[in-house]
Amino acid sequence: MIQDIAPHKLHNPYLPNAVPVNNSFVMIFKNGEILAFNGKDGYTFPTAGELPDALLAELIYLFRVDEESYFLLPVGDEEPDLSMLTDRYSFLNVRALNDDGAGRYRAFAAHTAKHLMDWYRDTRFCGRCGTKTVHSEKERAKVCPNCGYTMYPRIMPAVIVGVRNGDRLLITKYNRGFAHNALIAGFTEIGETLEETVAREVMEEAGIKVKNITYYKSQPWGTANDLLAGFYCDVDGDDTVHLDDQELKYAEWLKAEDIVFQPGNISLTNEMMKKFAIDHGVDTSY
Numbered sequence: 001m002i003q004d005i006a007p008h009k010l011h012n013p014y015l016p017n018a019v020p021v022n023n024s025f026v027m028i029f030k031n032g033e034i035l036a037f038n039g040k041d042g043y044t045f046p047t048a049g050e051l052p053d054a055l056l057a058e059l060i061y062l063f064r065v066d067e068e069s070y071f072l073l074p075v076g077d078e079e080p081d082l083s084m085l086t087d088r089y090s091f092l093n094v095r096a097l098n099d100d101g102a103g104r105y106r107a108f109a110a111h112t113a114k115h116l117m118d119w120y121r122d123t124r125f126c127g128r129c130g131t132k133t134v135h136s137e138k139e140r141a142k143v144c145p146n147c148g149y150t151m152y153p154r155i156m157p158a159v160i161v162g163v164r165n166g167d168r169l170l171i172t173k174y175n176r177g178f179a180h181n182a183l184i185a186g187f188t189e190i191g192e193t194l195e196e197t198v199a200r201e202v203m204e205e206a207g208i209k210v211k212n213i214t215y216y217k218s219q220p221w222g223t224a225n226d227l228l229a230g231f232y233c234d235v236d237g238d239d240t241v242h243l244d245d246q247e248l249k250y251a252e253w254l255k256a257e258d259i260v261f262q263p264g265n266i267s268l269t270n271e272m273m274k275k276f277a278i279d280h281g282v283d284t285s286y
Contacts, residue, residue, distance in 0.1 A: 001219050002098075002266040005105035010112070011064040014140035018061035022049030024069045026059060027113040028082065032223075033091035034110050035082065042103010043110065045070075046085050055080055060120065060135075062113055065105050070113060075121045094223050098264035107266070115222030119153045127151070155227050157188040159197045162232045162272045163210060165239050168253040169276045170206060175249050180262040183269050184251075185228075198231045206251045207242025208235055216275075219268040230268050232276075256280035 003010075020026070025045040028035040037044050048056060048071065059071040073080065094114045097107040126133055126144035133142040133151065142151045161184040163170035172182050186201035188194060195213045202210050216230040241251050256277040261284065262270040274284040 001268055001271055002104070002108050002111055003220055005065070005108050008066050008105040010108070012062075012112075015061050016135065016137055018069065020048035020056065020059055020061075020069065020071050022047060024048040024071055025109075026051060026071050026073055027062065027110065027117065028073045028085075029075065029094075029114065029117045030079075030091055032094060032114075034094050034097075034114065035085060035089045036092050036097075036110065037089050038092070043097060043106040045106070045110075046089055050085060052084070062116055063109075065109050068109075070109055072113060072117055072120065075117065098266045104266075111222035112220065113222070115220075115225050116153065118225055122154075123151045154225055156225050157194065157197075158186060158221075158224075158226045158228050159188065159194055159201060160185050160228050160230045160269050160272060161198050161202055161210075162216070162230070162276055163202055163206070163208065163235060164232060164276070165235045165253050167280055168255050169259065169273065170202075170208070170235075170241075170251060171254045171259060171273070172205070172251040173249045175245070175247060181260055181273070182262075183272060185269070187226075194229050194231070198233060202233070205244045205247055207244075208239065209237055210234060211236040216272060217268070221268075228268050230272050232272070256282045 024047060026048055027045060035046055055073060058073060060074055062070045062072050094110055097110050123133055123142040126147060126149055128149045129144060129147045131144050131146035133144050136143050140153060163184060170184065172184060174182060184202050184205050186197060188197040198213050199210055202208050210233040213231055213233040216232055218230065219228045221228050239253065243251050259273055259277055261273055277284050
């Protein structure tokens with residue numbers, strides 16, 4: 001999955017006094033896309049040494065991966081002049097960064113930076129009184145100097161659900177936004193457990209009751225500010241699919257050998273589909 005970057009390691013403690021050096025990476029976003037270059041060794045990003053001093057003064061420290069430091073050029077009222085970078089770099093869709101080779105850790109860095117960029121963009125002003133916020137001096141938080149309201153990075157819990165029906169798995173495809181096969185998924189609502197989210201989402205999207213809800217594993221998914229929790233469960237009773245055609249293009253019970261997997265190996269959804277296939281004797285190494 002995207003976070004499986006060993007032997008590399010993400011170090012994300014907040015360091016308010018960190019300053020960029022020439023080879024520090026600078027994450028620059030525009031309309032959900034990141035300024036990057038995809039070379040033979042994977043993704044690379046603009047460095048602090050390539051930016052004018054006026055932009056360096058605006059950078060916010062994000063995290064390190066091993067000894068590589070990453071900073072954010074925050075979204076402001078005016079679009080910065082990036083003409084000095086456009087000969088080498090171009091804006092790429094963050095969701096399309098799926099490097100499966102040695103450079104995967106930089107794709108993960110881009111996903112994680114996107115999560116923080118969204119939060120910094122959305123907390124420029126206090127949600128209570130409208131005052132412009134400032135950075136906390138002791139932790140990663142935005143603070144309102146007027147009313148004192150403190151805002152922390154937002155993480156939204158969501159579930160990915162592999163619904164089993166004997167030797168078949170419920171495979172779905174979204175109506176829009178993602179072209180490949182997927183599983184039932186959805187966000188946890190206020191006052192709801194993850195297990196209750198599983199049962200509700202399967203009922204809402206496919207009209208099916210489930211049982212034996214079992215946790216599998218989790219995944220940070222920075223492009224949507226999520227922490228995804230993967231679950232398997234079994235159909236309980238009638239397995240007739242009643243499709244929510246507002247959310248899904250289709251939902252079908254497929255045998256393991258008939259499942260078409262997503263390209264790449266970055267998503268929890270794809271891993272769960274492949275695990276089901278492997279458990280039923282299918283070779284997924286192709």
